[in-house]
Amino acid sequence: MSQRKVLQGNIIIAKAALAAGCDFFAGYPITPSSEIAQYMSKEMPKMERAFIQMEDEIASLGACIGASLAGKKALTATSGPGFSLMQEHLGMAVMAEVPLVIVNVMRGGPSTGMPTKPSQADMMQARWGTHGDHPIIAVYPAFSDEIFSETVRAFNLSEKYWNPVIILLDEVLAKAHMDVEIPEPGSYEVYWEKTHEISDLNIYDRNIGENPPRIDFFHSYPIHIDSLEHDAHGWPSFDAKTVDKMQRLRMEKIFYNLEDIIKYKEYFLDDAEVLVFSFGISARAALAAVKMAREQGIKAGLFQALTVWPFPRAALQERFKKTKKVLTVELNMGQMKYEIERIAPPDVKKQTLLRANGLPFSPGEVLETIKEFVK
Amino acid sequence: MRDYEKYIRYRTFPTPWCPGCGDGVILKSIAMAFAELKLDPDDIIVIAGIGCSGRMPTYFNTNTLHTTHGRALTFATGIKLAKPEKLVVVVSGDGDATAIGGNHLIHAARRNIGIKMILINNGIYGMTGGQVSPLTPPKFFTETTPYGNIEPHFRIRMLLSAAEASFVARETVNRLAQLKQVIKKSFLHKGFSVVEVMSNCHVNLGRRNKMKSPLVMTEYIKDITMSMADFEKLSPEEQESKYPLGIFVENSQRAEYTDLYYKQIVPAAQQAAAKVEK
Numbered sequence: 032m033s034q035r036k037v038l039q040g041n042i043i044i045a046k047a048a049l050a051a052g053c054d055f056f057a058g059y060p061i062t063p064s065s066e067i068a069q070y071m072s073k074e075m076p077k078m079e080r081a082f083i084q085m086e087d088e089i090a091s092l093g094a095c096i097g098a099s100l101a102g103k104k105a106l107t108a109t110s111g112p113g114f115s116l117m118q119e120h121l122g123m124a125v126m127a128e129v130p131l132v133i134v135n136v137m138r139g140g141p142s143t144g145m146p147t148k149p150s151q152a153d154m155m156q157a158r159w160g161t162h163g164d165h166p167i168i169a170v171y172p173a174f175s176d177e178i179f180s181e182t183v184r185a186f187n188l189s190e191k192y193w194n195p196v197i198i199l200l201d202e203v204l205a206k207a208h209m210d211v212e213i214p215e216p217g218s219y220e221v222y223w224e225k226t227h228e229i230s231d232l233n234i235y236d237r238n239i240g241e242n243p244p245r246i247d248f249f250h251s252y253p254i255h256i257d258s259l260e261h262d263a264h265g266w267p268s269f270d271a272k273t274v275d276k277m278q279r280l281r282m283e284k285i286f287y288n289l290e291d292i293i294k295y296k297e298y299f300l301d302d303a304e305v306l307v308f309s310f311g312i313s314a315r316a317a318l319a320a321v322k323m324a325r326e327q328g329i330k331a332g333l334f335q336a337l338t339v340w341p342f343p344r345a346a347l348q349e350r351f352k353k354t355k356k357v358l359t360v361e362l363n364m365g366q367m368k369y370e371i372e373r374i375a376p377p378d379v380k381k382q383t384l385l386r387a388n389g390l391p392f393s394p395g396e397v398l399e400t401i402k403e404f405v406k
Numbered sequence: 407m408r409d410y411e412k413y414i415r416y417r418t419f420p421t422p423w424c425p426g427c428g429d430g431v432i433l434k435s436i437a438m439a440f441a442e443l444k445l446d447p448d449d450i451i452v453i454a455g456i457g458c459s460g461r462m463p464t465y466f467n468t469n470t471l472h473t474t475h476g477r478a479l480t481f482a483t484g485i486k487l488a489k490p491e492k493l494v495v496v497v498s499g500d501g502d503a504t505a506i507g508g509n510h511l512i513h514a515a516r517r518n519i520g521i522k523m524i525l526i527n528n529g530i531y532g533m534t535g536g537q538v539s540p541l542t543p544p545k546f547f548t549e550t551t552p553y554g555n556i557e558p559h560f561r562i563r564m565l566l567s568a569a570e571a572s573f574v575a576r577e578t579v580n581r582l583a584q585l586k587q588v589i590k591k592s593f594l595h596k597g598f599s600v601v602e603v604m605s606n607c608h609v610n611l612g613r614r615n616k617m618k619s620p621l622v623m624t625e626y627i628k629d630i631t632m633s634m635a636d637f638e639k640l641s642p643e644e645q646e647s648k649y650p651l652g653i654f655v656e657n658s659q660r661a662e663y664t665d666l667y668y669k670q671i672v673p674a675a676q677q678a679a680a681k682v683e684k
Contacts (some may be wrong), residue, residue: 055484055487055488057483057484073675075678076667076671076672076674076675077672077675077676077678079668081487081667082485082486083487084669085480085483085513086509086510086513087509089477089480090477090479090480090510090513091480091539092480092482093473093474093477093480093483093484094480094481094483094484094486094487096473096484097453097471097480097481097482097483097484097485098485098488099484100471100481100485100487101488101489101492102488102489103485103488105484119474119477120474120477121476123473191599233452241605248451248469248471248485248489249448249449249451249469249489249492250448251448252448253447253448253450253467253468253469253470254469254470255418255463255464255469255470255471255472256470256471256472257471257472258472258473258474259472266418266464267461267464267472299495300544310495313536318518405413
């Protein structure tokens with residue numbers, strides 16, 4: 032039976048991770064994400080799963096990559112400054128195609144910033160934080176049930192596409208206690224492809240667009256995994272043709288599967304005059320605002336991105352055929368608005384509601400901006 | 407085929423190391439230790455960071471992982487905790503292990519997690535062209551100390567002892583038999599172990615310090631190293647520039663980390679959970 036509970040956002044993530052089969056956690060304390068590590072330290076040994084507190088965030092993600100390559104489903108959780116430190120190993124996970132999940136609870140930045148205040152200012156860091164061209168998947172739930180379901184989905188996506196997946200959250204959603212429905216095990220999909228038989232070293236050998244199989248150490252045939260650019264055998268290779276293929280293999284496993292990866296919610300958009308684009312804590316204010324606008328006869332709707340990377344371009348462009356006004360609401364000085372500007376046709380009027388002072392938006396503020404925009 | 411060759415992945419040869427480099431000797435001595443212990447290659451993983459040492463895993467016919475600069479121990483920690491029954495070996499250079507990876511080194515020692523580290527000390531960043539490292543001796547000339555090194559070097563033996571390490575040893579590339587023996591011993595040790603191997607980088611350190619051939623440089627290593635008994639006879643001033651050899655710390659009493667986790671923490675957590683259920 033499903034259970035109704037009042038839980039903190041961080042704890043919902045931890046519970047969902049365990050439900051998704053997470054059996055390895057390595058982390059380093061940081062506000063406002065520490066409750067995830069604390070919960071894991073208590074629960075994981077009960078299930079004979081591994082928990083370790085490392086010496087820093089670089090080490091935490093390193094340990095997760097190692098554990099994942101040894102057959103575990105690995106999770107780490109952090110916040111802005113720690114996420115900055117993790118960028119090095121995020122790249123390593125992409126390069127070696129290692130499935131794992133990273134939670135980044137966004138707080139005020141840059142630098143130490145405002146540890147106890149929310150922000151949505153790591154949106155671009157989640158996409159482009161590590162050096163080099165790389166594919167990435169990032170999800171960002173807004174409502175309590177979504178925090179559970181998107182966490183499970185994050186694990187599934189990482190296992191399916193052999194890529195790190197980032198769960199973005201903000202300080203409000205992480206710390207707030209909310210009413211949540213914890214679904215019954217078996218009522219949601221948990222993806223787990225067993226490691227296939229390895230008989231040669233050609234572990235990366237596949238066609239472009241094909242999903243990679245999970246490959247782990249200690250499966251009867253010793254393999255090599257490298258942070259250097261490599262060929263199908265995992266050997267270091269700088270041969271232009273080989274590198275070109277490997278780059279495309281990594282990028283296109285994501286871009287061939289956008290339909291499976293991209294998830295969003297649409298509220299009142301069919302006849303909308305203005306589309307509000309938002310995510311996370313801001314989407315909650317935006318949804319309330321859109322409902323208030325409707326009560327006042329203003330045709331407003333909400334596009335709430337659950338998958339923020341890859342960007343839900345096609346779905347938005349479909350809406351822009353009819354809706355000619357877009358309002359981006361985000362808790363930063365302007366980040367995802369650039370994606371909107373990039374994909375919205377010139378005849379779509381663009382407006383933003385931005386702020387990065389640690390105060391989340393109220394529905395009233397979003398409503399005022401909508402009213403101003405439709406005038 | 408000699409028995410240790412089963413652990414060498416010849417298809418990845420040639421290695422990127424300069425002719426005369428000590429890394430080849432170390433590669434061989436590790437493979438010989440595997441052979442003497444009759445290990446299944448699939449039960450071993452060799453992990454390394456960045457630098458000349460970083461390329462070593464590729465040449466072992468075991469599970470191998472080439473990682474990021476200084477961080478090999480962090481990956482090794484994840485693997486050891488996930489699969490405590492496997493032999494987890496880390497190969498690292500002096501820059502890799504004690505500069506960028508210094509924090510991971512002291513914490514692995516403190517935790518006493520059963521990782522076997524081979525720390526190759528050639529006193530220089532070789533792969534990047536010969537810059538000063540935390541183990542470059544004072545006054546030496548390098549690409550980034552063109553007027554001589556003004557920094558003191560770490561003494562691994564003392565650094566790791568202070569970090570609660572349970573196995574610390576030092577050998578040189580001149581003594582293959584002893585090197586293989588001490589590596590084998592470290593593999594049999596339960597907790598974290600470090601074998602520091604004094605090696606020659608005649609190309610990037612020797613060349614700038616009047617020791618441009620491997621022979622001259624290995625002679626130099628012979629001159630500065632000695633048994634602990636001989637080392638203790640020296641005055642403190644004389645000791646400054648010398649390196650004792652042998653096993654300095656071997657404490658089999660200290661519990662290993664994954665042992666503690668699975669045999670102490672897991673049952674404790676399960677008992678606590680059972681109590682709540684009652």
